Amino acid sequence: MFKTISLIFIFSTLLMPNEKENILNVLEDYNKAFGEANYSQIVSFFDYPTFFNLKDKTIIASSKFKLKLIYKKIRGSLPDYYSYSKWGEINIQLIDDKIAIVDANFLRYKNDNTIFESGSAKYHLRLEDDEWKIFGLTPYKNIEILN
Numbered sequence: 001m002f003k004t005i006s007l008i009f010i011f012s013t014l015l016m017p018n019e020k021e022n023i024l025n026v027l028e029d030y031n032k033a034f035g036e037a038n039y040s041q042i043v044s045f046f047d048y049p050t051f052f053n054l055k056d057k058t059i060i061a062s063s064k065f066k067l068k069l070i071y072k073k074i075r076g077s078l079p080d081y082y083s084y085s086k087w088g089e090i091n092i093q094l095i096d097d098k099i100a101i102v103d104a105n106f107l108r109y110k111n112d113n114t115i116f117e118s119g120s121a122k123y124h125l126r127l128e129d130d131e132w133k134i135f136g137l138t139p140y141k142n143i144e145i146l147n
Contacts, residue, residue: 019094019097019127020092022132023100023132024090024092026045026125026131026132026134027087027090027104027123029041029045030042030045030134031085031086033045034075035083035084039071042067042068043064043067043068045134046134047126047128047133047135048061048062048063048064048135049061050067050136051135051136051137052070052137052138053136053137054139079116081111082108083110085106085107086107086109087105087106088104089104090102090105091103099124099125099126099127100127101122101123101124102122102123102124102125103122104121104122105118105119105120106120119141120139120140120141122138123137
């Protein structure tokens, strides 16, 4: 019995870093597609419906087509000197082994490799058919802990 429990513990410990790596890989690939304005690839990282929680409203994309339109607006609103983005600090919480909440900071760079903007967002991901897919995101500037 102890041997079985030990094996389960070891297996689950080994699984967790793999899931973290899988989630980070999805975010890296998503970020690369965003920088390249590759809308067909961007939408492949999402599960539908997908939601964007903004300060004044929630936008829901029920299809790849609608999500492409949303990303064309988001990406199109960036200045011409935007070149690419990089992740800053990323914290991942795994919930019931099929949902992940990622708190991520990002940096946006100009063509001359200087930072012109930074931001943060909470990404909600779901494990579907052994792939992590984003199903929601909430951009934010500040988080206040209420006691």
